[in-house]
Amino acid sequence: MKAIKYIGLVIFLIGLTIFTATIFTGSFSLSAAELDEFIQSKGYQSELIKEELSKAVVTNEPLDIFEFSSRVKIAFDNSNHYYNTLITKYNKEKNWDEKGKQYQYLIYGKPHTLSYELAKKAGKGYVRDHAGLLWWLTFGLGIIGALLFILPNVILLGKPGIKNNGIYLESPTNRGWIAWLVLVYLVTFYLLLYFMADYVVNWTYILDPVSRALNGGEASQWFVYGFLYCVIMIVMGVRMYVKYRYNKYQMVRTTSVLFFQIVFAFLIPEIMVSLNAPGYDFKNAFPLDYDFFFEWNLKSLTESGSIGLFILVWGIILTIVIVPIMVYFFGKRWYCSWVCGCGGLAETLGDPYRQHSDKSLKAWKLERWLIHSVLVFSLVMSIVTVYCYLSGTSSFLGINSQWIKDTYSFLIGAWFAGVIGTGFYPIFGNRVWCRFGCPLAAYLGLVQRFKSRFRITTNGGQCISCGNCSTYCEQGIDVRAYAQKGENIVRASCVGCGICSAVCPRGVLKLENGPLEGRINPNDILLGNDVNLMDLVNQK
Amino acid sequence: MEHIVIIGNGISGVTLARHIRKNSEKKITIVSAETDYFFSRTALMYIYMGHMKYEHTQPYENWFWKKNQIELKKGFVEEIDTENKELIFSNKETLSYDKLVLAVGSKPNKFGWPGQDLEGVQGLYHKQDLENLEKHAPNNKVCKRAVIVGGGLIGIELAEMLHTRNIPVTFLVREKSFWNGVLPKGESEMINRHIVENHIDLRLGVNLKEIKEDENGHCRSIVIAETGEEIACDLVGLTAGVSPNIEFLKESEFETNRGILVNRFLETNVKDVYAIGDCAEQRKAIGNRRPIEAVWYTGRMMGETLAQTLCGNPLEYKPGHWFNSAKFFDIEYQTYGWVFSERHKKDSEIHFHWKHEDDYKCITVAYEKDSNKFLGINTFGIRMRHEIFDKWLTEERSVHHVMEHLADANFDPEFYKAHEREIVSKFNTENNTNIQPKKKSWKRIFAKA
Numbered sequence: 001m002k003a004i005k006y007i008g009l010v011i012f013l014i015g016l017t018i019f020t021a022t023i024f025t026g027s028f029s030l031s032a033a034e035l036d037e038f039i040q041s042k043g044y045q046s047e048l049i050k051e052e053l054s055k056a057v058v059t060n061e062p063l064d065i066f067e068f069s070s071r072v073k074i075a076f077d078n079s080n081h082y083y084n085t086l087i088t089k090y091n092k093e094k095n096w097d098e099k100g101k102q103y104q105y106l107i108y109g110k111p112h113t114l115s116y117e118l119a120k121k122a123g124k125g126y127v128r129d130h131a132g133l134l135w136w137l138t139f140g141l142g143i144i145g146a147l148l149f150i151l152p153n154v155i156l157l158g159k160p161g162i163k164n165n166g167i168y169l170e171s172p173t174n175r176g177w178i179a180w181l182v183l184v185y186l187v188t189f190y191l192l193l194y195f196m197a198d199y200v201v202n203w204t205y206i207l208d209p210v211s212r213a214l215n216g217g218e219a220s221q222w223f224v225y226g227f228l229y230c231v232i233m234i235v236m237g238v239r240m241y242v243k244y245r246y247n248k249y250q251m252v253r254t255t256s257v258l259f260f261q262i263v264f265a266f267l268i269p270e271i272m273v274s275l276n277a278p279g280y281d282f283k284n285a286f287p288l289d290y291d292f293f294f295e296w297n298l299k300s301l302t303e304s305g306s307i308g309l310f311i312l313v314w315g316i317i318l319t320i321v322i323v324p325i326m327v328y329f330f331g332k333r334w335y336c337s338w339v340c341g342c343g344g345l346a347e348t349l350g351d352p353y354r355q356h357s358d359k360s361l362k363a364w365k366l367e368r369w370l371i372h373s374v375l376v377f378s379l380v381m382s383i384v385t386v387y388c389y390l391s392g393t394s395s396f397l398g399i400n401s402q403w404i405k406d407t408y409s410f411l412i413g414a415w416f417a418g419v420i421g422t423g424f425y426p427i428f429g430n431r432v433w434c435r436f437g438c439p440l441a442a443y444l445g446l447v448q449r450f451k452s453r454f455r456i457t458t459n460g461g462q463c464i465s466c467g468n469c470s471t472y473c474e475q476g477i478d479v480r481a482y483a484q485k486g487e488n489i490v491r492a493s494c495v496g497c498g499i500c501s502a503v504c505p506r507g508v509l510k511l512e513n514g515p516l517e518g519r520i521n522p523n524d525i526l527l528g529n530d531v532n533l534m535d536l537v538n539q540k
Numbered sequence: 541m542e543h544i545v546i547i548g549n550g551i552s553g554v555t556l557a558r559h560i561r562k563n564s565e566k567k568i569t570i571v572s573a574e575t576d577y578f579f580s581r582t583a584l585m586y587i588y589m590g591h592m593k594y595e596h597t598q599p600y601e602n603w604f605w606k607k608n609q610i611e612l613k614k615g616f617v618e619e620i621d622t623e624n625k626e627l628i629f630s631n632k633e634t635l636s637y638d639k640l641v642l643a644v645g646s647k648p649n650k651f652g653w654p655g656q657d658l659e660g661v662q663g664l665y666h667k668q669d670l671e672n673l674e675k676h677a678p679n680n681k682v683c684k685r686a687v688i689v690g691g692g693l694i695g696i697e698l699a700e701m702l703h704t705r706n707i708p709v710t711f712l713v714r715e716k717s718f719w720n721g722v723l724p725k726g727e728s729e730m731i732n733r734h735i736v737e738n739h740i741d742l743r744l745g746v747n748l749k750e751i752k753e754d755e756n757g758h759c760r761s762i763v764i765a766e767t768g769e770e771i772a773c774d775l776v777g778l779t780a781g782v783s784p785n786i787e788f789l790k791e792s793e794f795e796t797n798r799g800i801l802v803n804r805f806l807e808t809n810v811k812d813v814y815a816i817g818d819c820a821e822q823r824k825a826i827g828n829r830r831p832i833e834a835v836w837y838t839g840r841m842m843g844e845t846l847a848q849t850l851c852g853n854p855l856e857y858k859p860g861h862w863f864n865s866a867k868f869f870d871i872e873y874q875t876y877g878w879v880f881s882e883r884h885k886k887d888s889e890i891h892f893h894w895k896h897e898d899d900y901k902c903i904t905v906a907y908e909k910d911s912n913k914f915l916g917i918n919t920f921g922i923r924m925r926h927e928i929f930d931k932w933l934t935e936e937r938s939v940h941h942v943m944e945h946l947a948d949a950n951f952d953p954e955f956y957k958a959h960e961r962e963i964v965s966k967f968n969t970e971n972n973t974n975i976q977p978k979k980k981s982w983k984r985i986f987a988k989a
Contacts, residue, residue, distance in 0.1 A: 161870030460926025507923030
């Protein structure tokens, strides 16, 4: 059994290595005709960019993606530099007419985006020509290897029960060098994905056939991310099934997050795109779905007929009505650990790292400041955006709409949710984003704290303060602090993953939806002592 | 300001200190020789198993003590000068007190076995024991076999710990069946099977004769008294219970028996000195309880009680209904009220026993023969609500009431399969009754006793 695991690990690493190595393969160049077509499709007015780009990428030289990217960037910079210089010059001369004319020639966006779009057309090579084979060598080996590593645990873990043996004795789960290596890999992955997508254009070739089958178009970097996300969640979901196979709550919950990720976040949007409708994730509620009220989205929805209108209404009702009502009845867990995509990844890929969340009081204070600030930030941004959309202005309350959107997307959307949120799993735990940053979680948390039937019940005086619950709480809640006082746990940040209850050796914790009365019991109702003493202690 | 000094930073001493602080501004000092800060002794096993690190077993962050003005002093008390109200430490430092509380806990029992003090022979109680275990049994290369002597709760925990590092374990149990002085037969036998299933070499009904030494003063093997069999081993775990850690009081004026004798106010025979937790021995046992209760929960309760007394509200120690919990490898155990083993139960105590076919779950309900009064329940593999049973015991409910409302008591996680119907149907068959189990009711669960 151990041997199978190690073989699996080797196969997985081979798959991962090939996947990573594909980045460095292929050659990139365009014909003059292809470039013309591209420039026309983009509607660039600048003559210069055409000239610069054809110098850069219309070539017989075998350029790798990095060389290709840097040449595109130079072309981009040269063109913009030329027109910017003219703008400055005319500005000095106070020649407003000429100055105004120059703006149409500027290329907006980021050089890596332009480079990605060009590269997607320009790539040639083994990976693109043998996408099917490469799929097997990367995704295929990765999946098979991982499953070979995971499945023997059905036998190796022994009898049903919590088996956290060795978690703090082994490098990957005890912040050892393997954990740091994983962190570096994940962070690099996110940086490439968000900011240098052209470098990973080869990955999109591997998934072109899959993408064409699903939505008729070629794969983008976001398709790669979505597909990879689903694959990782399924494989690590299998790990959850094996690890918690005796725990029905975990089995049902894992099935739920997998279902919502695969069907709602991945398949339905892809199918909608293939039907020429806007691709929409029906479970992704604002303000987690922070660009819901961005002009481009509102425009796209209002121009998409009845389906667009439906999405617009649904999105608003989801946030204002459905979300709080569901939290009232079931706690925020219905979303955060049963439905949400971010939560889904945290509960599958992130499960081996859940023990790393900081349990200190300081961390809790930081959490409350940060997460509520992000909530306010997202609301202010949306108000500004919607006002500007409706009124046709570019700023509101002195806040520039484009600036605040860009700032939020960059800081919160990309860095916080992606690079830090997932990249830092192996060191800071699997819920960094959900705990410190997610504005939806902040909103759900407020409802959960003040008006919900959900609580974690403490079983009388049975707690022995062992600390397993606090250690394995991914949200950094010091569960024990409540349990050892006989108090129920009612906390805004609890996502109801149920692991505290699973790891408790004395059966002290139970997630429940019950009447509001008696939900929060701040007295030290420690059972065992005689009634008079209890009255006394509780008088405080 | 009155200075209260507590010797021992375990659950009793720390609970006491916290509750004194809640009720007063008195000066509090906690003295310990074991660790700087309070940790959960019950969690030591999880450190060895790799579930947690030592710092995770500390229920309070290190700033907590200063913030609550509880002074911590590390040191070993050698002598108590009750005349001058002064503690004398092993380094001859002194500390004076106005009131002194002895919460010094226990130490593992050793019954004079030859070789009991050899290297590699140890109990599992102190943090230092854990460090020794890492030294003598870090893996199955260094420790090719371990022998555990004594079939109680700590013994089975030690077996589980060693098992997680794939160290072969021989488990010597004096009784004919595991813990059958406490557990009724059906349960005890189920645990026997569970131990064996976890590849522990369980030897029932045997005693240790001696521990043999190798050339380095380390244990080499043990000999079983009954059979004379010699078993080679690199670690011997002595887990035949604990007794009060009161060696340092032997020559003093304190009245002691096995523990420090206290009255119901937890006062010792010396003025202004109290004793709580594992080391305290009631002059007269309370109800069905033992005079010395070395249990986490009772230690905590004594701390809560004494805090009231020391803060000017004299209160007797009056523990409520008995409860306890443990875990045997993967099987959780909870008990509420009294369920005695065959060895100790009265004839009037009737047991109803139900066991699930998977052999991991069972319950035993004890009730009085003629009145049908519910006396207590042992539950294995099914979690049950403490509050509900506490209420039923206070209300002196009948066993029929318990059966009828068993669903109210279930505390298993959501979606778990419920067994109430099966249990009640077995009860009906055995007792010619026709009890219909009721659905869970929040109203009943929240109703106060």
